[in-house]
Amino acid sequence: MSACKEDDPRIDGIQSRIRVVPNFPKPGIMFQDITTLLLDPKAFKDTIDLFVERYKSKNITIVAGIEARGFIFGPPIALAIGAKFVPLRKPKKLPGKVFREEYDLEYGSDCLEMHVGAVESGECALVVDDLIATGGTLCAAMNLLERAGAEVVECACVIEIPDLKGRDRLKGKPLFVLVESQ
Amino acid sequence: MFAAENGLKGDPRLKGISDSITVVPHFPKPGIMFQDITTLLSNPKAFKDTIDIFVDRYRDMDISVVAGIEARGFMFAPTIALAIGAKFIPLRKPGKLPGEVISEAYELEYGKDRLEMHVGAVQRGDRALVIDDLVATGGTLSAATRLLERVGAEVVECACVIGLPEVKVIQILLL
Numbered sequence: 001m002s003a004c005k006e007d008d009p010r011i012d013g014i015q016s017r018i019r020v021v022p023n024f025p026k027p028g029i030m031f032q033d034i035t036t037l038l039l040d041p042k043a044f045k046d047t048i049d050l051f052v053e054r055y056k057s058k059n060i061t062i063v064a065g066i067e068a069r070g071f072i073f074g075p076p077i078a079l080a081i082g083a084k085f086v087p088l089r090k091p092k093k094l095p096g097k098v099f100r101e102e103y104d105l106e107y108g109s110d111c112l113e114m115h116v117g118a119v120e121s122g123e124c125a126l127v128v129d130d131l132i133a134t135g136g137t138l139c140a141a142m143n144l145l146e147r148a149g150a151e152v153v154e155c156a157c158v159i160e161i162p163d164l165k166g167r168d169r170l171k172g173k174p175l176f177v178l179v180e181s182q
Numbered sequence: 183m184f185a186a187e188n189g190l191k192g193d194p195r196l197k198g199i200s201d202s203i204t205v206v207p208h209f210p211k212p213g214i215m216f217q218d219i220t221t222l223l224s225n226p227k228a229f230k231d232t233i234d235i236f237v238d239r240y241r242d243m244d245i246s247v248v249a250g251i252e253a254r255g256f257m258f259a260p261t262i263a264l265a266i267g268a269k270f271i272p273l274r275k276p277g278k279l280p281g282e283v284i285s286e287a288y289e290l291e292y293g294k295d296r297l298e299m300h301v302g303a304v305q306r307g308d309r310a311l312v313i314d315d316l317v318a319t320g321g322t323l324s325a326a327t328r329l330l331e332r333v334g335a336e337v338v339e340c341a342c343v344i345g346l347p348e349v350k351v352i353q354i355l356l357l
Contacts, residue, residue, distance in 0.1 A: 021280035031280045035300055038260070038270040045264055071256035072272065075223070079233065079261055084224035087257065095206035095216050118224060 010046040015179045017043045018159065032159050032181050034069065034130050048073070050178055051156055052080040055126060060153055062125035064088050066112070066141055069130035073158065077128060086118045086125075088141050099147050103140035112137065114144040121149030131159040132175065135166030142171060195231035202228035203344065217344050219315050223257060233258065236341055237265040240311060243338060247310040249273050251297070251326055254315035258343065262313060271303050273312075273326050284332060288325035290318075297322065299329045306334030316344040 017037040024031040038044050055077065064086045065074025071087060078085035090110065091100070097116040103109065119125065127141045132155070142152045152173050160166065160177040167175040202222040209216040222228050240262065249271040250259025256272060263270035275295065276285065282301040288294065304310065312326045323340045330337050 019281075024280040025277070033280050035272060035279065035303065038263075038272070039303060041264065041267050041269060044260075044270065048264065068253045068256060068272075068274075068278070071253055072250075072260050072270070075229075075257050076261045076264055078223075079226070079230055082226050084226060085229065085257070086224060087220060089253075092210070093253070094220065095209040095218050096204075115220060118220065 008050065010043075010050060011178060013040075013043045014047055014050075014158070015182075018179065018182070020182050030181070032131055032161070034072075034158060037158070038072065047158060047178065048076045048080065051077050051128075051176075054176060055154075055156075056081045058153060059124055060126050061123045062086055062119055062145070062150060064114070064125055064127050064141060064145060066127070066129040066137055067093070070128050073130060074128040077126070077156075083126075084118075086114065088112050088114050088127075088144060099144050101140040101143045101147075103136045104134070110137075112140045112144060114148065116148070119145060119148040119150045123150045124153050125150040126153055127155045129155075129157050131161070131181075132157045132166040132177065133161050133164045135164075135169030138166065138175075139169050139171065142173060193235070195235060198225075199228050199232050199235075199343070217316055217346075219254065219257070219343060222343070232343060233261050233265070236262050236313075240339075240341075241266045243309070245309050245311050245338060247271055247304055247308045247330070247335060249299075249304075249310055249312045249326055249330060251312070251314040251322055252278070255313045258315065259311075259313035262311070268311070269303070269308075271299065271310075273297050273299050273329065284329060286325040286329045286332075288321040290321060295322075297325045297329060299333075301333075304330060304333050304335045308335040310335045310337050312337060312340045314340075314342050316346065317342045318346050 017040045019033040019036040021031040063078035063083045067089045075085045098113040125145045154174045156176045161181040202225045204218040204221045206216040248263035248268045252274045260270045283298040285298045310330045327337045
């Protein structure tokens with residue numbers, strides 16, 4: 001079951017702070033820029049509050065954030081709900097032993113890594129990123145957590161690009177987003 | 183200056199924070215003792231204490247901008263910004279920020295790079311904080327400071343979780 005917060009009065013403010021930059025990083029892509037949201041303390045706080053309200057009573061012990069923009073939203077959520085924050089990183093950034101998962105991007109391909117031992121078997125996890133496009137990155141993130149024995153409760157993003165049908169690539173797991181792309 | 187020297191000596195939170203950091207020898211290359219903060223991030227009490235110490239210090243200093251350096255600065259700066267009601271500005275590796283940017287070159291402890299900031303994110307007269315997980319040579323923090331000062335902001339202080347006292351810091355970071 002997917003969810004989208006359309007009726008909360010804070011949503012309009014959040015949506016209006018997201019800037020669309022045409023033809024970035026390449027022609028034809030309408031880039032959804034969240035940096036303008038981060039410049040508005042009220043809108044940024046509302047964004048975090050909406051996620052925290054949803055997840056604080058769900059016994060989530062892991063918030064996994066995807067490098068790099070997932071690192072902006074994941075930690076404040078983790079801190080507010082008392083969960084561990086686990087960074088999911090580009091290759092060779094994490095020291096020590098890692099799980100490694102390859103995936104396709106909307107524009108290219110990449111690898112995501114997670115520390116071995118960051119997650120214990122049976123933990124309940126949330127995956128956070130700024131945006132879901134094709135769902136490839138989120139799917140790789142879910143695979144990493146599941147390989148370590150965690151249960152992914154939900155994926156949470158600020159923005160969804162519905163035409164790319166990313167929510168269908170989440171192996172049946174639910175997706176929660178605040179706004180759709182403009 | 184280090185928190186222990188700055189009046190926080192004996193603060194019981196510092197030991198817990200320090201103990202939660204993992205040292206990984208010979209990463210990313212031989213001879214480097216890597217200070218891994220991921221074990222701090224996965225310790226909710228230590229992570230909260232870390233943020234609280236920064237917030238307690240900065241909440242009454244009229245800070246309007248908290249700039250975080252990609253990528254590990256992103257894990258600390260936004261929460262601090264939210265708690266003190268400041269704007270969060272990501273300072274990013276080249277080519278990541280869309281639209282118009284200004285750029286500053288710098289040398290790392292191990293290599294060299296450029297840092298970018300959005301034009302228009304920061305206004306003349308903004309009072310800024312720069313956040314990263316760790317300061318080594320100070321090259322990255324210096325580049326961040328130059329970016330903010332180029333647009334007329336006042337960098338009030340640079341703040342890091344970890345300082346490496348044995349690496350010679352050649353720039354003055356604290357104003």
